[in-house]
Amino acid sequence: MASDCIFCRIASGAIPASLVYQDEHVVAFPDVHPQAPTHVLVVPRKHIGSLAELDDADLAGKLLLAVAEVARRGGVAERGFRTIINTGAEGGQTVPHLHFHLLAGRKFAEGSLGE
Ligand code: DGP
Numbered sequence: 001m002a003s004d005c006i007f008c009r010i011a012s013g014a015i016p017a018s019l020v021y022q023d024e025h026v027v028a029f030p031d032v033h034p035q036a037p038t039h040v041l042v043v044p045r046k047h048i049g050s051l052a053e054l055d056d057a058d059l060a061g062k063l064l065l066a067v068a069e070v071a072r073r074g075g076v077a078e079r080g081f082r083t084i085i086n087t088g089a090e091g092g093q094t095v096p097h098l099h100f101h102l103l104a105g106r107k108f109a110e111g112s113l114g115e
Helices: 006-012 057-073
Strands: 026-030 038-044 082-084 100-104
Touching: 006 026, 006 038, 026 057, 038 057, 057 100
Parallel strands: none
Antiparallel strands: 026 038, 038 100, 082 100
């Protein structure tokens, strides 16, 4: 855990958050600035700065399965959802702890990869 990392502090419980999913390796909680009716962040408990630093295939699989589980629990799996991982400065990452955005509840442009 990085003590100055906001997502480490949420994952450890040091900062209270309403977790919509948690297991031994992964936690998920609503984004503080939601961009859709459902906007959840899925993060590893272990501090990993970004996708560019991820080298654990087992954890990568666990994260992806957790995203799907959060979508099912949130009732958005059938209608569909968008998953985004911003990486590094040019990728638009602002919190330096790997996280998946799960967005749902509105229509996203087909084929759009964002701005
Ligand atoms: P990104 O740009 O991909 O690094 O997205 C970071 C997201 O994290 C952004 O949508 C806002 C969200 N966020 C930042 N700080 C907090 C926080 O303290 N709590 C929660 N729930 N979300 C946060």
